[in-house]
Amino acid sequence: MPMPQTEAPGRLQAELLARGVRMTRQRRIILGLMETADQHLDAGMILRKARKLDPSINRVTVYRTLRLLKRHGLVDELDLLHLRGDGHYYERHPQREHLHMACLRCGKVMEFESSLFERLKGQVERDCGFHIVVTRVEMGGYCADCRR
Amino acid sequence: MPMPQTEAPGRLQAELLARGVRMTRQRRIILGLMETADQHLDAGMILRKARKLDPSINRVTVYRTLRLLKRHGLVDELDLLHLRGDGHYYERHPQREHLHMACLRCGKVMEFESSLFERLKGQVERDCGFHIVVTRVEMGGYCADCRR
DNA sequence: TTAAGTGCAAATATTTTGCTGTCAC
DNA sequence: GTGACAGCAAAATATTTGCACTTAA
Numbered sequence: 434m435p436m437p438q439t440e441a442p443g444r445l446q447a448e449l450l451a452r453g454v455r456m457t458r459q460r461r462i463i464l465g466l467m468e469t470a471d472q473h474l475d476a477g478m479i480l481r482k483a484r485k486l487d488p489s490i491n492r493v494t495v496y497r498t499l500r501l502l503k504r505h506g507l508v509d510e511l512d513l514l515h516l517r518g519d520g521h522y523y524e525r526h527p528q529r530e531h532l533h534m535a536c537l538r539c540g541k542v543m544e545f546e547s548s549l550f551e552r553l554k555g556q557v558e559r560d561c562g563f564h565i566v567v568t569r570v571e572m573g574g575y576c577a578d579c580r581r
Numbered sequence: 582m583p584m585p586q587t588e589a590p591g592r593l594q595a596e597l598l599a600r601g602v603r604m605t606r607q608r609r610i611i612l613g614l615m616e617t618a619d620q621h622l623d624a625g626m627i628l629r630k631a632r633k634l635d636p637s638i639n640r641v642t643v644y645r646t647l648r649l650l651k652r653h654g655l656v657d658e659l660d661l662l663h664l665r666g667d668g669h670y671y672e673r674h675p676q677r678e679h680l681h682m683a684c685l686r687c688g689k690v691m692e693f694e695s696s697l698f699e700r701l702k703g704q705v706e707r708d709c710g711f712h713i714v715v716t717r718v719e720m721g722g723y724c725a726d727c728r729r
Numbered sequence: 730t731t732a733a734g735t736g737c738a739a740a741t742a743t744t745t746t747g748c749t750g751t752c753a754c
Numbered sequence: 755g756t757g758a759c760a761g762c763a764a765a766a767t768a769t770t771t772g773c774a775c776t777t778a779a
Binding site for chain 2: 762
């Protein structure tokens with residue numbers, strides 16, 4: 434699970450403003466709830482949370498805002514191995530990228546940072562001549578609580 | 582791109598038969614083309630190729646066969662960062678797992694095996710007590726030909 | 730003021746389900 | 755022969771688009 438983003442309140446908003454993106458009431462709400470989320474959210478969850486703050490917010494606006502954030506590299510898109518359907522999950526693009534482990538039994542999603550992963554990326558850049566922009570690492574399996 | 586699977590002709594079929602799964606004309610066609618594919622295929626591409634061999638094959642049968650193969654752990658599902666739409670791509674589950682690098686400019690997909698990745702998996706298993714069943718590593722960026 | 734954003738309805742894309750008839754074993 | 759499978763139509767799910775109205779800057 435992502436840490437509640439205590440380190441950067443309003444950071445997403447500030448980033449967008451700095452890039453000259455217009456700030457609307459709807460965007461402020463969506464950005465705000467993504468910043469304080471304690472789990473990975475999909476479009477439907479974002480819509481539901483947003484509507485509690487402003488019932489007139491439309492599903493389409495959620496999708497458009499997510500696309501905007503993706504384009505600006507401010508959020509990452511995850512599938513979490515489609516444990517619960519074919520949609521996507523979103524999280525703020527972290528300073529240091531991490532792996533996602535999704536438990537096939539209880540559905541819990543854990544995150545893990547590793548310098549080995551940083552080394553792996555370095556190896557790919559060097560050995561393949563591939564310039565990495567975004568990474569996505571998802572592992573399915575059984576968490577400590579669920580394995581037998 | 583996956584190597585043409587010269588090492589294992591009919592292997593998928595044999596695996597399924599060994600598990601007591603019924604072998605139909607349609608499944609034989611779908612398995613056969615997945616084994617000889619020289620790129621990652623999505624459901625639509627599989628359907629089109631299958632219909633060239635048997636025009637009566639239905640889209641639903643393709644989806645059902647893919648689900649069967651996933652359940653048996655014989656194919657892996659990829660998104661390839663949704664470079665071309667929201668569907669999934671499929672590849673035979675390899676002996677040694679590999680990373681996928683998708684070029685954001687030309688769309689080329691490369692694969693890369695690394696012992697660092699094996700070490701990373703070991704670290705996750707040890708440090709998180711997480712028993713890994715399936716992994717998916719996708720990196721978006723610019724390939725050697727496209728980077729400036 | 731005006732270009733960018735929103736909501737609404739409808740379209741598109743992807744995948745699944747219910748049911749009836751067929752085929753592998 | 756029988757239970758698993760295929761095809762067809764329709765539903766379900768996920769996401770995008772066109773357009774007229776609204777609003778941030």
